[in-house]
Amino acid sequence: MSKFQALERYENSLKSGYRLLPFRFTQLSGDDYVLSNLVGEFVVLKRSVLNDFSKGCLLPHDPAFEELKSKHFLIDDDSSVVVDLLALKLRTKLAPLANFTALHLFVTTLRCDHSCPYCQVSRANDDRQEFDMSEETALKSIDLAFRSPSQVLKFEFQGGESLLNLNLIRFIIEEVKRRNAEQRRDIQFVIATNLALLSDEAIELARQHDVLISTSLDGPEELHNRNRPRPGNDSYKRTIEGIQRVRRELGRDRVGALMTTTAASLSLVRGIIDEYIAQDFRGIFLRPLSPYGFAIKTKFYQAYDQSKWLEFYFEGLDYIIDLNLKGFGFTEYYAAMVLRKMLTPFQPGYVDLLSPSGAGVAAVVYNYDGDVYASDESRMLAEMGDKRFCIGNVHSNTYEEIFLNDTLLEALESSFAASVPMCSWCAFEPYCGADPVFHHATQSDFVGKKPLSAFCNRNMSVFKGLIERMNSRPEVREIFERWAYM
Amino acid sequence: MIVLGTQSARYSGEIPVFERRAVRASTDPYRPEALRKREAFLVNGDSVPEGFGWYIFVNRPVTAVNAPTIELPSDFDFLADGDVLRLTPTKNSLRVLFRRNASVNSFLLTERCNNFCLMCSQPPRNVNDGWIVDEILEALPLIDTDVPEIMFSGGEPTLLGSRFLDLVRACKSYLPRTALHILSNGRSFSDPAFAKSLGDIGHHDIMVGIPVYSDLAHVHDYVVQADGAYDETIRGILNLKQTGVPVEIRIVMHKQTVPRLSALAEFLTRNLLFVEHVALMGLEMTGFTKANLGDLWVDPADYAEELKRAVGILDRAKIKTSIYNSQLCLIDRSIWRFARRSISDWKQEYMPECQSCAVMDQCGGFFSSAELKYSSHIQPIPC
Numbered sequence: 001m002s003k004f005q006a007l008e009r010y011e012n013s014l015k016s017g018y019r020l021l022p023f024r025f026t027q028l029s030g031d032d033y034v035l036s037n038l039v040g041e042f043v044v045l046k047r048s049v050l051n052d053f054s055k056g057c058l059l060p061h062d063p064a065f066e067e068l069k070s071k072h073f074l075i076d077d078d079s080s081v082v083v084d085l086l087a088l089k090l091r092t093k094l095a096p097l098a099n100f101t102a103l104h105l106f107v108t109t110l111r112c113d114h115s116c117p118y119c120q121v122s123r124a125n126d127d128r129q130e131f132d133m134s135e136e137t138a139l140k141s142i143d144l145a146f147r148s149p150s151q152v153l154k155f156e157f158q159g160g161e162s163l164l165n166l167n168l169i170r171f172i173i174e175e176v177k178r179r180n181a182e183q184r185r186d187i188q189f190v191i192a193t194n195l196a197l198l199s200d201e202a203i204e205l206a207r208q209h210d211v212l213i214s215t216s217l218d219g220p221e222e223l224h225n226r227n228r229p230r231p232g233n234d235s236y237k238r239t240i241e242g243i244q245r246v247r248r249e250l251g252r253d254r255v256g257a258l259m260t261t262t263a264a265s266l267s268l269v270r271g272i273i274d275e276y277i278a279q280d281f282r283g284i285f286l287r288p289l290s291p292y293g294f295a296i297k298t299k300f301y302q303a304y305d306q307s308k309w310l311e312f313y314f315e316g317l318d319y320i321i322d323l324n325l326k327g328f329g330f331t332e333y334y335a336a337m338v339l340r341k342m343l344t345p346f347q348p349g350y351v352d353l354l355s356p357s358g359a360g361v362a363a364v365v366y367n368y369d370g371d372v373y374a375s376d377e378s379r380m381l382a383e384m385g386d387k388r389f390c391i392g393n394v395h396s397n398t399y400e401e402i403f404l405n406d407t408l409l410e411a412l413e414s415s416f417a418a419s420v421p422m423c424s425w426c427a428f429e430p431y432c433g434a435d436p437v438f439h440h441a442t443q444s445d446f447v448g449k450k451p452l453s454a455f456c457n458r459n460m461s462v463f464k465g466l467i468e469r470m471n472s473r474p475e476v477r478e479i480f481e482r483w484a485y486m
Numbered sequence: 487m488i489v490l491g492t493q494s495a496r497y498s499g500e501i502p503v504f505e506r507r508a509v510r511a512s513t514d515p516y517r518p519e520a521l522r523k524r525e526a527f528l529v530n531g532d533s534v535p536e537g538f539g540w541y542i543f544v545n546r547p548v549t550a551v552n553a554p555t556i557e558l559p560s561d562f563d564f565l566a567d568g569d570v571l572r573l574t575p576t577k578n579s580l581r582v583l584f585r586r587n588a589s590v591n592s593f594l595l596t597e598r599c600n601n602f603c604l605m606c607s608q609p610p611r612n613v614n615d616g617w618i619v620d621e622i623l624e625a626l627p628l629i630d631t632d633v634p635e636i637m638f639s640g641g642e643p644t645l646l647g648s649r650f651l652d653l654v655r656a657c658k659s660y661l662p663r664t665a666l667h668i669l670s671n672g673r674s675f676s677d678p679a680f681a682k683s684l685g686d687i688g689h690h691d692i693m694v695g696i697p698v699y700s701d702l703a704h705v706h707d708y709v710v711q712a713d714g715a716y717d718e719t720i721r722g723i724l725n726l727k728q729t730g731v732p733v734e735i736r737i738v739m740h741k742q743t744v745p746r747l748s749a750l751a752e753f754l755t756r757n758l759l760f761v762e763h764v765a766l767m768g769l770e771m772t773g774f775t776k777a778n779l780g781d782l783w784v785d786p787a788d789y790a791e792e793l794k795r796a797v798g799i800l801d802r803a804k805i806k807t808s809i810y811n812s813q814l815c816l817i818d819r820s821i822w823r824f825a826r827r828s829i830s831d832w833k834q835e836y837m838p839e840c841q842s843c844a845v846m847d848q849c850g851g852f853f854s855s856a857e858l859k860y861s862s863h864i865q866p867i868p869c
Contacts, residue, residue: 003602004602004711005708005711006708007705007742010705010708011708041756066702066746066749070701070702070752078702078703078704078707078716079704079716079717080717081703081716081717081721084721084724085720085757088757344759345755345759478802481799481802485803
């Protein structure tokens with residue numbers, strides 16, 4: 001008689017059966033269903049297996065049973081530590097909420113040298129100073145920023161063309177640093193600029209204070225100049241020269257670029273990606289066009305529908321996947337951010353995909369005139385005449401009045417995805433976000449009817465597309481894991 | 487093969503009265519006289535400096551000195567400056583407690599254990615061996631402070647309770663620059679107070695190596711032959727994390743653990759991503775492994791793909807990962823960079839097949855016990 005016991009002796013689930021832990025499921029396509037648990041772990045099952053599982057009649061030696069047990073979709077008498085692990089993972093996912101507002105956007109001026117038809121904020125294309133932020137407004141805004149409990153504070157300067165008010169940027173940076181000598185927080189500065197007016201002074205300021213440069217690059221020269229007109233029609237040339245100068249003088253990782261998708265972009269996704277590769281970027285954010293500002297006024301937004309954007313996105317994504325399979329590391333940042341939610345215990349802070357919504361919580365905007373907006377999109381909405389998400393003014397409201405603003409609280413509460421019809425039972429809820437500003441803009445309702453929501457439709461398609469790609473091809477899953485843990 | 491103890495040490499001269507004592511060995515003829523009285527001099531030539539407490543003659547005739555002498559067989563040729571020895575004159579016994587030149591020195595704290603692993607290389611014994619702690623407490627102050635790392639193993643070291651904590655405190659006090667690596671099954675740390683008392687010691691460089699054999703509780707419990715062990719181990723790891731003690735996960739690869747190796751890797755990335763290190767270890771053909779060979783043996787060539795998958799998952803999640811006790815010809819070339827030469831120098835051997843191998847000097851080789859059974863796919867890597 002051996003002093004060792006057999007495996008069956010330890011397998012209590014053979015006798016006890018199992019109980020379900022909270023999970024949601026959504027059809028992928030045909031017979032395939034995706035199940036997700038509280039913290040975004042997922043399993044893809046056939047409909048019949050899902051059926052057996054939910055009825056409690058899946059057998060312990062079924063491979064699906066073992067996968068569901070390993071990923072914490074069920075609990076049996078073998079182990080109770082599952083619940084502790086789930087709780088720990090949930091706390092990890094929710095932990096960033098306690099930091100409250102880290103990103104503080106300063107609109108230093110509305111003036112701009114470009115006249116982009118899709119521009120999402122109004123522009124004042126002249127030399128009048130009335131669209132510039134004043135030092136008084138900046139000081140009051142800095143007061144509010146330092147009221148945030150976040151240990152990390154990111155100050156981002158936007159426009160218009162932010163560099164047209166360089167003196168104010170310098171003023172703000174110096175004031176923030178002066179105050180931080182005592183506060184000792186982790187401070188980061190970002191200047192969003194089209195780089196057309198990059199001066200020696202701007203470079204020197206960025207060098208001195210470790211400022212990150214964020215710019216716009218829409219694609220190859222012809223597309224970029226068509227999207228982004230300016231006197232001389234030389235936006236592309238100036239942007240590229242600016243990027244190269246920042247790399248040379250500040251460091252190759254000190255500049256990032258964002259592209260905006262227009263109707264003209266839709267057939268050119270490979271060319272756009274190739275442009276980013278040629279400019280030595282190691283990734284691209286294939287962005288949808290948002291429905292705000294001039295984009296709606298000029299009918300650009302209606303110029304192409306959701307399915308055309310999705311075709312554009314997936315053509316680009318598959319092209320990028322292919323580059324990676326051939327050994328060239330290049331990332332699509334929107335996918336990377338979603339994959340971080342799907343494949344890791346972390347919760348990325350990307351403002352548009354947070355629930356509760358990131359509006360006013362993860363980021364806040366101080367407009368040139370002192371108005372405070374819950375997000376960049378809220379400011380765009382206001383420029384169109386809807387000031388619903390203007391949550392106060394730095395000169396007339398206190399920190400408490402601004403961040404406990406009724407509209408903001410109502411929007412956050414009512415749009416919380418885990419309690420919203422259709423979101424609350426959607427398997428993609430752990431990956432998705434709440435966007436009360438978008439749904440207010442498009443449906444005049446913080447929650448919105450999801451079947452009519454471009455936000456819902458677009459993200460569902462992206463989530464499905466990502467899961468299907470990594471599920472059918474292990475080599476794609478490996479690439480996705482790399483992106484998720486970047 | 488290095489012999490660490492003997493029952494045939496010949497003591498002579500005026501032996502002080504004690505049951506046993508730890509002393510530091512020296513080869514330094516210029517050792518300050520103030521230290522000589524409490525040390526043993528390893529005689530290695532004609533010059534015999536005066537004043538040492540003991541003189542040791544390894545495989546050489548004893549010459550007249552003014553102090554007790556110990557004569558040892560040639561097995562002890564390896565003795566070197568800084569080694570720490572336990573002397574038991576009444577039993578003609580001598581044991582090497584610490585070897586200055588070994589890459590890692592491991593102290594077995596107890597032979598008792600609350601697991602009974604199928605592949606245990608050090609089968610537990612339920613004996614009263616509390617004297618071991620006293621001996622180590624005596625030895626620690628004699629170890630040179632520039633030693634990079636020491637290890638506590640067992641049995642299960644934490645079964646010693648507060649005595650275990652005393653040992654960790656002694657390491658912190660007497661070896662302030664030495665890393666301490668503790669091999670434990672982690673179950674004792676499921677008591678948050680016990681985990682916290684380890685964290686509260688504030689050791690400068692500690693790591694607890696804890697085995698997790700499966701993502702499924704019952705498989706782990708079967709491998710360690712203890713129902714409920716998995717839950718206690720996982721809770722222990724979480725409690726250690728809570729109190730700031732770094733944890734390493736150790737996985738022995740065999741027939742019971744290999745089928746779910748990549749599932750386990752994924753489980754670690756989702757649940758225990760905070761661990762410092764994951765070690766994937768080949769099976770050592772010793773201890774209980776011999777009795778359970780049929781339930782444990784799987785040719786490493788047959789799990790090479792699964793190992794590659796698991797290492798990839800851990801590496802992409804940025805978990806520091808190592809492969810121990812494996813031979814390069816049995817693992818995919820793409821994961822060679824994770825393979826470490828981990829087998830202690832005196833246990834490491836190579837097979838006849840290895841003689842023409844171009845990478846033998848980079849390969850971990852075999853435990854000497856591997857003669858019992860090793861892969862039929864061992865083959866020389868050509869230049």
